[in-house]
Amino acid sequence: MWIIQKKVWKRLDIPGPKGLPVIGNAFQMISQTPYVQLHKWSKQHGNVYKIQMFNEEIVVLSENDVIREALLEKSEDFAGRPFSWRMNYVTPGGDKDIVFRDLSQDLKRVKKIAHRGLKQFGDGMDRIAILASDEIQDCISRFQSHGNTPFDPRESVDQCITNIMTGLLVGEQIDKSSHEFQLVCDLVKSMERCGYAGPGAELDMFPWLRYFGNESFEILKEHKSIREKLFSAWMKRAEKKLSLHSDETRSVCEVLHKHYKQGEISRDEIHGTLFNLLVAGIVTTSSTLKSLLMILINHSDVQKKIQDEIDDVIGDGRLPTFADRHNMPYTEAAILEILRYSTTSTLSVPHKTLCDTSVGGYKVPNGTQVWMNIWALHHDEKYFDEPYEFKVERFLDDDGNLLPGNERKSFLPFGVGKRECLGEAMAKVRMFLFVTSLLQKLEIFPEDKNNPPDPDPIKFTYAITNQPGPFNIIVRDRESRK
Numbered sequence: 078m079w080i081i082q083k084k085v086w087k088r089l090d091i092p093g094p095k096g097l098p099v100i101g102n103a104f105q106m107i108s109q110t111p112y113v114q115l116h117k118w119s120k121q122h123g124n125v126y127k128i129q130m131f132n133e134e135i136v137v138l139s140e141n142d143v144i145r146e147a148l149l150e151k152s153e154d155f156a157g158r159p160f161s162w163r164m165n166y167v168t169p170g171g172d173k174d175i176v177f178r179d180l181s182q183d184l185k186r187v188k189k190i191a192h193r194g195l196k197q198f199g200d201g202m203d204r205i206a207i208l209a210s211d212e213i214q215d216c217i218s219r220f221q222s223h224g225n226t227p228f229d230p231r232e233s234v235d236q237c238i239t240n241i242m243t244g245l246l247v248g249e250q251i252d253k254s255s256h257e258f259q260l261v262c263d264l265v266k267s268m269e270r271c272g273y274a275g276p277g278a279e280l281d282m283f284p285w286l287r288y289f290g291n292e293s294f295e296i297l298k299e300h301k302s303i304r305e306k307l308f309s310a311w312m313k314r315a316e317k318k319l320s321l322h323s324d325e326t327r328s329v330c331e332v333l334h335k336h337y338k339q340g341e342i343s344r345d346e347i348h349g350t351l352f353n354l355l356v357a358g359i360v361t362t363s364s365t366l367k368s369l370l371m372i373l374i375n376h377s378d379v380q381k382k383i384q385d386e387i388d389d390v391i392g393d394g395r396l397p398t399f400a401d402r403h404n405m406p407y408t409e410a411a412i413l414e415i416l417r418y419s420t421t422s423t424l425s426v427p428h429k430t431l432c433d434t435s436v437g438g439y440k441v442p443n444g445t446q447v448w449m450n451i452w453a454l455h456h457d458e459k460y461f462d463e464p465y466e467f468k469v470e471r472f473l474d475d476d477g478n479l480l481p482g483n484e485r486k487s488f489l490p491f492g493v494g495k496r497e498c499l500g501e502a503m504a505k506v507r508m509f510l511f512v513t514s515l516l517q518k519l520e521i522f523p524e525d526k527n528n529p530p531d532p533d534p535i536k537f538t539y540a541i542t543n544q545p546g547p548f549n550i551i552v553r554d555r556e557s558r559k
């Protein structure tokens with residue numbers, strides 16, 4: 078056993094923390110915050126190091142220069158996705174989706190169609206903004222319905238973002254009290270519960286556990302069966318609607334169906350794309366907004382500055398539009414700062430090399446799994462002074478203007494290069510409209526002003542994304558405005 082262990086460990090000529098025989102560093106990684114442990118190791122072993130998870134060595138990149146080298150300069154080399162038994166089981170057709178598929182002509186084809194599906198909502202995402210507005214107003218009314226009583230806002234935020242996403246996918250709002258809506262929520266929750274770094278990871282190492290009543294496997298099995306029925310029903314509805322309005326597409330499902338009829342996308346690829354858009358499109362955005370609420374109740378000064386900007390630019394006579402962002406640098410900077418501070422996608426999605434290559438001067442052979450520690454990138458003291466403090470001003474210049482993209486160093490909340498996020502523009506529209514619509518109408522407070530919940534993101538819950546655990550807020554209608 079020791080000889081096998083030794084052989085595996087010596088494969089990559091890259092430094093790394095010592096692990097235990099056979100399991101390597103797996104035990105040290107079982108923590109609520111694996112990205113924090115990985116960040117600590119980077120301080121001891123450098124910005125490129127390796128860890129061992131059982132019989133696999135994984136390269137971890139932890140700093141701006143090396144992450145950009147891999148994702149931008151050598152984008153094609155690092156654009157693969159490692160095999161995961163769990164994801165292969167749960168993904169339609171094994172790997173016929175977008176997120177978990179290697180870079181290939183097929184991936185490019187499906188990504189292009191998915192992009193077209195999202196693009197039909199307007200280059201400036203104007204139709205998304207209209208769809209989002211109704212749902213956000215509904216969420217605000219739910220908040221108001223609690224009067225002066227404290228409540229946990231997380232479920233209402235989840236429901237709001239879920240229904241915006243399903244609205245885009247199927248072209249209509251789903252009744253929140255319906256069985257269909259509950260199924261969508263269950264699908265998303267089961268992926269949060271069994272996402273790649275949390276419980277369920279044991280199935281990647283020991284797939285045979287599924288024969289022994291493994292709880293994660295039972296959840297994934299249920300997920301697959303619900304999803305199959307739900308997506309088949311959505312696609313049937315899309316086909317019917319398309320025939321009614323002479324092939325003019327009005328939803329992502331309709332665009333997918335149109336391309337299916339033209340033989341450009343398979344049924345598994347359609348289900349894979351819907352699966353990705355639903356999960357990635359909901360969990361990430363709602364986690365970021367929940368983190369922002371947590372910050373706002375801890376930083377009344379930030380809340381006040383956003384409200385001042387809303388009063389100056391929008392007033393209270395109309396609803397916010399996405400175009401308002403051009404005149405609201407402070408609000409935009411607050412959204413960027415929450416993406417940095419809480420880092421929704423702490424370890425991004427794992428990458429894999431598609432050829433023999435190198436990074437930071439180290440050789441990395443074909444087929445090596447590579448993790449980008451976005452958390453470490455976003456909390457690097459070299460680029461951010463007091464990185465664990467929430468400071469909106471770091472994204473503003475001396476005149477209060479938003480820092481241009483090329484000056485935002487060590488900041489990649491949506492990734493970059495061949496595998497960059499497909500939904501960045503959409504996420505930004507929804508976050509901007511949510512924050513401005515909410516703070517236009519309401520002030521929000523912690524349940525106990527003298528003892529607000531701890532906003533430290535290291536204490537958040539880490540599933541697929543980093544997000545706060547239970548916390549209560551109190552809302553009050555805003556009174557005096559310009």
Ligand code: HEM
Binds near residue numbers: 176362422504
């Ligand atoms: C705050 C919101 C969001 C954040 C922070 C976020 C972040 C990310 C990150 C870090 C990646 C991985 C990049 C890489 O592999 O290097 C990613 C990929 C992806 N995201 Fe997002 N995302 C967000 C919202 C969305 C939305 C709204 C959608 C869909 C409508 C979406 C769809 C995707 C897809 C399909 C991929 C896979 C791309 C590929 O593998 O080629 N994301 N996202």
